[in-house]
Amino acid sequence: MPKKIDVTELILRDAHQSLMATRMAMEDMIPACEDIDKAGYWSVECWGGATFDSCIRFLNEDPWERLRTFRKLLPNSRLQMLLRAQNLLGYRHYEDGVVDRFVEKSAENGMDVFRVFDALNDIRNLRRSIKAVKKTGKHAQGTICYTISPLHTVTGYVDMAEELLELGCDSLCIKDMAALLKPQPAYDIVKAIKQTCGEHVRIHVHCHATTGVTMVSLMKAIEAGADCVDTAISSLSLGPGHNPTESLVEMLDGTGYTTALDKQRLLSIKEYFAGIRPRYAEFLSNITGVETDIFDSQIPGGMISNMESQLKQQGAAHKIKEVLLEVPRVRQVAGFPPLVTPSSQIIGTQAVFNVMMGDYKVLTGEFADLMLGYYGSTLGPRDPQVLQLAANQANKEPITCRPADMLKPEWEALRSAAIALPGCNGSDEDVLTFAMFPQVAPKFFSTRKDGPKNLGKDPSAVPAAPAAPPAPVHAKDDGKGPVMVPINYDVTFNGKSTKVTVSPA
Amino acid sequence: MPKKIDVTELILRDAHQSLMATRMAMEDMIPACEDIDKAGYWSVECWGGATFDSCIRFLNEDPWERLRTFRKLLPNSRLQMLLRAQNLLGYRHYEDGVVDRFVEKSAENGMDVFRVFDALNDIRNLRRSIKAVKKTGKHAQGTICYTISPLHTVTGYVDMAEELLELGCDSLCIKDMAALLKPQPAYDIVKAIKQTCGEHVRIHVHCHATTGVTMVSLMKAIEAGADCVDTAISSLSLGPGHNPTESLVEMLDGTGYTTALDKQRLLSIKEYFAGIRPRYAEFLSNITGVETDIFDSQIPGGMISNMESQLKQQGAAHKIKEVLLEVPRVRQVAGFPPLVTPSSQIIGTQAVFNVMMGDYKVLTGEFADLMLGYYGSTLGPRDPQVLQLAANQANKEPITCRPADMLKPEWEALRSAAIALPGCNGSDEDVLTFAMFPQVAPKFFSTRKDGPKNLGKDPSAVPAAPAAPPAPVHAKDDGKGPVMVPINYDVTFNGKSTKVTVSPA
Numbered sequence A, B: 001m002p003k004k005i006d007v008t009e010l011i012l013r014d015a016h017q018s019l020m021a022t023r024m025a026m027e028d029m030i031p032a033c034e035d036i037d038k039a040g041y042w043s044v045e046c047w048g049g050a051t052f053d054s055c056i057r058f059l060n061e062d063p064w065e066r067l068r069t070f071r072k073l074l075p076n077s078r079l080q081m082l083l084r085a086q087n088l089l090g091y092r093h094y095e096d097g098v099v100d101r102f103v104e105k106s107a108e109n110g111m112d113v114f115r116v117f118d119a120l121n122d123i124r125n126l127r128r129s130i131k132a133v134k135k136t137g138k139h140a141q142g143t144i145c146y147t148i149s150p151l152h153t154v155t156g157y158v159d160m161a162e163e164l165l166e167l168g169c170d171s172l173c174i175k176d177m178a179a180l181l182k183p184q185p186a187y188d189i190v191k192a193i194k195q196t197c198g199e200h201v202r203i204h205v206h207c208h209a210t211t212g213v214t215m216v217s218l219m220k221a222i223e224a225g226a227d228c229v230d231t232a233i234s235s236l237s238l239g240p241g242h243n244p245t246e247s248l249v250e251m252l253d254g255t256g257y258t259t260a261l262d263k264q265r266l267l268s269i270k271e272y273f274a275g276i277r278p279r280y281a282e283f284l285s286n287i288t289g290v291e292t293d294i295f296d297s298q299i300p301g302g303m304i305s306n307m308e309s310q311l312k313q314q315g316a317a318h319k320i321k322e323v324l325l326e327v328p329r330v331r332q333v334a335g336f337p338p339l340v341t342p343s344s345q346i347i348g349t350q351a352v353f354n355v356m357m358g359d360y361k362v363l364t365g366e367f368a369d370l371m372l373g374y375y376g377s378t379l380g381p382r383d384p385q386v387l388q389l390a391a392n393q394a395n396k397e398p399i400t401c402r403p404a405d406m407l408k409p410e411w412e413a414l415r416s417a418a419i420a421l422p423g424c425n426g427s428d429e430d431v432l433t434f435a436m437f438p439q440v441a442p443k444f445f446s447t448r449k450d451g452p453k454n455l456g457k458d459p460s461a462v463p464a465a466p467a468a469p470p471a472p473v474h475a476k477d478d479g480k481g482p483v484m485v486p487i488n489y490d491v492t493f494n495g496k497s498t499k500v501t502v503s504p505a
Helices: A011-019 A026-038 A051-057 A063-073 A096-108 A123-136 A154-166 A183-197 A214-223 A245-251 A263-283 A301-313 A317-333 A343-357 A365-372 A384-394 A411-419 A428-436 A441-450 B011-019 B026-038 B051-057 B063-073 B096-108 B123-136 B154-166 B183-197 B214-224 B245-251 B263-283 B301-313 B317-333 B343-357 B365-372 B384-394 B411-419 B428-436 B441-450
Strands: A006-009 A043-048 A079-083 A113-116 A139-145 A171-176 A203-207 A228-231 A487-493 A496-502 B006-009 B043-048 B079-083 B113-116 B139-145 B171-176 B203-207 B228-231 B487-493 B496-502
Touching (some): A011 A026, A011 A043, A011 A263, A043 A063, A043 A113, A051 A441, A113 A123, A123 A139, A154 A171, A171 A183, A171 A214, A183 A203, A183 A214, A203 A214, A214 A228, A245 A263, A301 A317, A317 A343, A365 A384, B006 B245, B011 B026, B043 B063, B051 B441, B063 B428, B096 B123, B139 B154, B154 B171, B154 B183, B171 B183, B183 B203, B214 B228, B228 B245, B343 B365, B365 B384
Parallel strands (some): A006 A043, A006 A228, A079 A113, A139 A171, A171 A203, B006 B228, B043 B079, B079 B113, B113 B139, B139 B171, B171 B203, B203 B228
């Protein structure tokens, strides 16, 4: 009997986040839900990541209502979300009470599986949210962000796996957000975790497809004992997205492994989304095919286009190669963080600044915070000279504690601010929406009654194939850059501090 | 020390044949030749397949001159071609003297490696051309066309491998023209051939990428002992094309295998063709992403669009699903031939006829010939009732001999006809060009003096993204459908025979 490999379907979250800037309207997902529910997936990723942000920023859609709708339409499925640990779905650290509340409300509204990650792999940033998930009785999946550096080793990943399991995680995820996980390390890491932590430990593997090697990595991870892999239905797969679900099924044919997936259902889902995809042509990623340069620069595809755009705005597009060479150096100075939101943007922007204005002549506020420990700890030591520059500029002491320990209880203040907003319905869910996106929520509350906007367009109504969308300057998501927001930098130049706002072109 | 895996680069032949209808002009390949020559490939496929046809049909380019140019520009590389055995580069069986002459002239003009295949895997059709290659002292690669049927087994492929080696082949190729080769059979076939025929037997593996599983198949073939795999530089890879060269290099990193390829050269080649690709936008395949349906219908991607086009012309586009179900039945009736030019077109068109007019009410002349053995023998027995219908309609006896045994020496007649043509230079090469394409060569000879045409267009001069080109009705190539030619059918309907010509819309 072949071993059954479980599959997590990404079509309702990461697939459209990676390929069409998280713009898919709920309305366009609903007709596929019955087939998805009955196809035999282990779980359906359908919430979290940038979807929450996109719902209120672009789609005038209540993300909590989206979750409840999925719960209703996918009665037989485990619903899965991606949670940025202490950042939840926002872009700052939240105080523990807010973390608890967010997890509790997500569970209450229907979430089953919480995949929890921290951009720096700082276990202290993961602890509270994992504990909160355990308290709800739901599935807590502890995540290891995969990256490559002289300091990142198989042993190191195994150590992190052990720490996650000590926190009570029900399963582990190896998260390869930049398609850097080659077949051999995929095999080695999964094998080593199984050998050290026990064969019973569930390991999930999440890979993007950008470099063209990760389908093989999934095979090798499976051979090493991985229990579940993530894929996306073929009509919304590949490029900066994921490996195709149907290909996974066929790949395993005749091997010692199999899936429980219903090929007829997969075909229906494929055909359905093949019809939906052209409606979002203007948001489609302009990366198609594969990009293996990533292995050298270690920068996720989305980040490269961000940096190109930043350089272009300053009339320095020709400096992109210099910047690509600078990124690994800045990463080393910062202690080799994985490059995933927000670290990818922070490192990338600092590399641009270094090339444009000289090494560390100007630091962004975020880079200073990263150097000073305000995002957590990194695996490697930080460069002491640059750390001193950061302390001087930000006029802050470096910290070594868990960043959230610096925060005071904030729920009541958030609640008061939220319920004062026109259109806020006073629920904890609305308070959490405000807490995640205090700049965006007020407008959303006031327009919510107008109902969701569908940004998809009938392709026959579109006169010609649209040009690729301009690359976002600053992608605030979990590593793939779909959501465009202006960023404010505190820039200190020759001792003078100014505020700089960088917006999409 | 990791084992070195050799690589054949397909960019100069099959990559642009599969992705841009074989339209790339020599002029657009020349600037990449130095990097290709120095990148460390085992061989560079650059001639044969549909390129010869396309040169004289569309590009007003002398295919022999193209070969000589490659010879000059790739002084350190083995040049490789795809040869349709007794069909050479044409679409009929040639008499042995023509086969000898063609191979001799190809070798003389610079060809090093001859990959020889027969659409039916009929070893008798392969014998003469392989012998001819051996006589020139060049590398003869015997090819096994991979297909799936109840009769095709690992043992059967091993038997064919043994027969090819008995003919003196210097290496073997497993040719997976429709991306049907899954990882496990890839492993099993390579392993079994090595075990039976000896570890020293060189095995090359050629896969298309259409189904999204064959990168894994290459990995498994390598683990089983494959010596060389075929890939295409990433900017002209995937879809109905091939797996990306750079991804292969990265895939092997850290495993017990490696390549000798120079990553900097690969990057240059990639960037160069990334710039060329948009010039051929109007010819680009409209298949992107993956198609796993092929595993069930067993029809190469190009053939499906052909059949859709045939049905549309008859106002019966809605019958495509019936036709897809009919194809495997027709294939069984014909003895389970692999589906590759010309068998794919013959089977596909007969399936359309069956659905439109009733089972075997009308037979195409080609299908009758296939049933009667005029293309060679198939692995399975042919349906006796349909065979009788074919004999009645074509008024021909079934044959069991090698088809070319029915042919009389034809060189002198071809020579006389060719040299009588205005513009023919009287060389054996010109006679062979005429022999391959007697309908097209006369016009080419007369316009040759005008020099090559480059069909690529500056993308900035193209107003909007062009629609996908209409699907060719009848693709006369080796399985991927780029070259459009009208086909004549002898159709017998209710006992009355008529000639029917089907041309591209």
